[in-house]
Amino acid sequence: MKKNGAGMPGQPTGIGRRKAIGFLLAVAGWTVAGGASAGKAVAKTRKFGVLEIADGVFVHRGKHDLQRADNYGDISNCGFVVGQSGVGVIDTSGSFRAGGQLREAIRRHTDKPIRYVINTHMHPDHVLGNAAFKQDGVQFVGHSKLARALAARGERYLSAARQAMGEKAFAGTEIVLPTVTAESPVILDLGNRQLALLPQTTAHTDNDLMIRDETTKTLFVGDLIFSGHTPALDGSILGWVEVLKNLGKVEANRIVPGHGPEMMKLGDASKPMLRYLNAVIADVRKIIAQDGTINEAMARAAQQERERWELFDDFHRRNVSAAFAELEWE
Amino acid sequence: MTPADGAAHARNTLFASVAVALCMAVSMPGAVAGEDAEIWQSVRSDVFGDERKIADGSGKLKLEAPYRAEDAAIVPITVTIPASIAPKVRKLTLLVEKNPAPVVAAFKFGEAAGLGERRISTRVRVDMYSNVRAVIEMADGSLHMQTKFVKAAGGCSAPALKDMDAALASIGKMKLRALQPKTQQSSRPISEAQVMVKHPNYSGMQMNQLTGLYIPAKFVEHMEVRKGDAVVFEMEGGISLSTDPNIRFTYSSKIEGPLSVSVRDTDKRAFKAVAVAKGS
Ligand SMILES: [Zn+2]
Numbered sequence: 001m002k003k004n005g006a007g008m009p010g011q012p013t014g015i016g017r018r019k020a021i022g023f024l025l026a027v028a029g030w031t032v033a034g035g036a037s038a039g040k041a042v043a044k045t046r047k048f049g050v051l052e053i054a055d056g057v058f059v060h061r062g063k064h065d066l067q068r069a070d071n072y073g074d075i076s077n078c079g080f081v082v083g084q085s086g087v088g089v090i091d092t093s094g095s096f097r098a099g100g101q102l103r104e105a106i107r108r109h110t111d112k113p114i115r116y117v118i119n120t121h122m123h124p125d126h127v128l129g130n131a132a133f134k135q136d137g138v139q140f141v142g143h144s145k146l147a148r149a150l151a152a153r154g155e156r157y158l159s160a161a162r163q164a165m166g167e168k169a170f171a172g173t174e175i176v177l178p179t180v181t182a183e184s185p186v187i188l189d190l191g192n193r194q195l196a197l198l199p200q201t202t203a204h205t206d207n208d209l210m211i212r213d214e215t216t217k218t219l220f221v222g223d224l225i226f227s228g229h230t231p232a233l234d235g236s237i238l239g240w241v242e243v244l245k246n247l248g249k250v251e252a253n254r255i256v257p258g259h260g261p262e263m264m265k266l267g268d269a270s271k272p273m274l275r276y277l278n279a280v281i282a283d284v285r286k287i288i289a290q291d292g293t294i295n296e297a298m299a300r301a302a303q304q305e306r307e308r309w310e311l312f313d314d315f316h317r318r319n320v321s322a323a324f325a326e327l328e329w330e
Numbered sequence: 331m332t333p334a335d336g337a338a339h340a341r342n343t344l345f346a347s348v349a350v351a352l353c354m355a356v357s358m359p360g361a362v363a364g365e366d367a368e369i370w371q372s373v374r375s376d377v378f379g380d381e382r383k384i385a386d387g388s389g390k391l392k393l394e395a396p397y398r399a400e401d402a403a404i405v406p407i408t409v410t411i412p413a414s415i416a417p418k419v420r421k422l423t424l425l426v427e428k429n430p431a432p433v434v435a436a437f438k439f440g441e442a443a444g445l446g447e448r449r450i451s452t453r454v455r456v457d458m459y460s461n462v463r464a465v466i467e468m469a470d471g472s473l474h475m476q477t478k479f480v481k482a483a484g485g486c487s488a489p490a491l492k493d494m495d496a497a498l499a500s501i502g503k504m505k506l507r508a509l510q511p512k513t514q515q516s517s518r519p520i521s522e523a524q525v526m527v528k529h530p531n532y533s534g535m536q537m538n539q540l541t542g543l544y545i546p547a548k549f550v551e552h553m554e555v556r557k558g559d560a561v562v563f564e565m566e567g568g569i570s571l572s573t574d575p576n577i578r579f580t581y582s583s584k585i586e587g588p589l590s591v592s593v594r595d596t597d598k599r600a601f602k603a604v605a606v607a608k609g610s
Binding site for chain 2: 156160202206236290291293294295298317318321322325328329
């Protein structure tokens with residue numbers, strides 16, 4: 001891996017730039033309320049807690065739950081890294097309101113300008129808070145395939161979120177597409193502190209991006225790692241195993257999973273993931289070899305994993321269905 | 331417009347509605363029973379005409395569909411017709427009544443469909459909570475139906491393509507394989523096989539929001555399976571069939587010759603495959 005593509009301060013190097021597209025979708029009647037209403041929401045709710053897991057690296061731990069009104073999409077991890085000249089935000093939680101609370105948390109710890117909002121991948125619980133940072137004039141950063149993935153799914157993500165959370169928790173939420181995209185490893189500079197962007201091949205999704213703080217070697221892996229929360233497959237199960245195997249080669253003192261504790265050791269984190277994915281692969285392959293159906297696979301595959309994960313019934317059968325549709329082409 | 335034109339037009343809207351607005355407008359679940367009955371009235375009159383009676387198909391066919399689908403873009407459904415009925419069935423129509431294009435597929439059976447128990451399984455898109463219906467037409471013209479309610483939403487506009495590049499790179503790739511018999515009977519009159527086609531089966535309802543344009547509908551519209559020279563079935567398909575159309579079917583093992591399939595999509599691209607026997 002390219003270790004130091006040292007760019008100009010604040011200047012992404014070697015990154016394909018896209019025109020900034022402010023993006024309002026199917027939410028006629030909703031306008032972005034901006035800081036004032038986000039501030040008010042915070043005052044009424046419990047503090048959006050963040051933990052400083054390494055010098056200048058903060059993580060908020062999302063709940064293990066499905067999106068609903070009482071969690072307003074705060075169901076995945078997000079965080080930020082503070083450099084000398086600015087702040088880089090990594091994922092924005094699952095609504096305008098949750099994103100606003102993350103922004104408030106950042107403001108409790110630093111008054112440095114927020115420069116970048118980086119999304120680890122397309123999923124709504126990681127990107128729907130982006131709009132809360134539009135007021136900061138940030139660059140929105142993602143994998144080179146993130147824009148296309150969001151373009152294809154954004155409308156459905158918004159209508160599903162609105163339905164699951166209700167109007168109040170959903171208010172202000174919109175899709176914000178990346179303005180800066182990474183196709184190969186590149187460096188973002190926060191002032192005497194660099195973030196390495198490491199785009200991955202298709203795994204959890206086709207637009208997974210890892211981010212490493214080069215100062216503390218903290219690796220934000222997004223949803224390449226779930227811990228406790230059942231993994232959700234929306235890319236390629238074989239590709240995911242490949243990416244996880246290669247993860248061992250990436251230098252990291254600690255990782256931040258997309259769902260689970262604020263930080264983990266890579267080995268502790270990837271072992272259960274690989275066990276789960278390999279169990280699904282093995283059973284689905286066996287069922288396909290016996291001419292079994294997708295229904296049989298959903299009922300039988302990797303049932304030994306049931307007690308080991310939260311939200312198993314919400315995600316597992318769907319994972320098997322996706323794995324079956326992939327593996328039957330082998 | 332000639333009557334033929336009219337028929338062709340009606341067919342097109344049933345299999346691949348371009349009424350995108352409809353998809354958007356009705357995508358909230360929980361419509362009341364009265365509206366549901368009205369929707370079915372209009373669909374059944376478009377597909378089968380107002381005159382024909384549709385009888386309860388209990389005992390004549392069995393429809394299996396999940397009450398709650400895991401993935402609205404690939405909802406597995408199976409229709410089984412008992413051996414006593416199968417030889418008299420000439421057509422099977424699958425419908426998802428509230429989809430923008432309600433007819434999923436229509437299978438016209440040929441001689442090689444065989445005389446034993448007949449079974450067809452496939453995967454469909456379900457755009458909102460809807461009845462899924464299977465209607466068989468007998469040689470005497472009578473219609474018989476079974477219905478299942480499926481809770482799923484978003485199957486038409488959701489990209490089932492998880493890896494968009496991989497999906498487009500492999501369009502037209504096919505697999506046709508004979509399946510292992512479940513029982514070791516020496517004189518089985520019926521065998522089972524599976525055909526799979528790599529095809530995005532774009533519904534015309536997936537929007538490219540970078541351009542603001544809908545990706546045009548592009549799908550498998552015709553499939554013909556033969557055993558030797560005899561037809562097992564001819565299928566007309568639409569956008570409600572899942573990405574990478576996948577059909578399991580029974581056929582007569584009494585007819586000589588290889589199992590083969592030919593497929594045509596809306597761009598008039600043709601794909602062909604011949605079955606590879608299991609284990610060979
Ligand atoms: Zn995810």
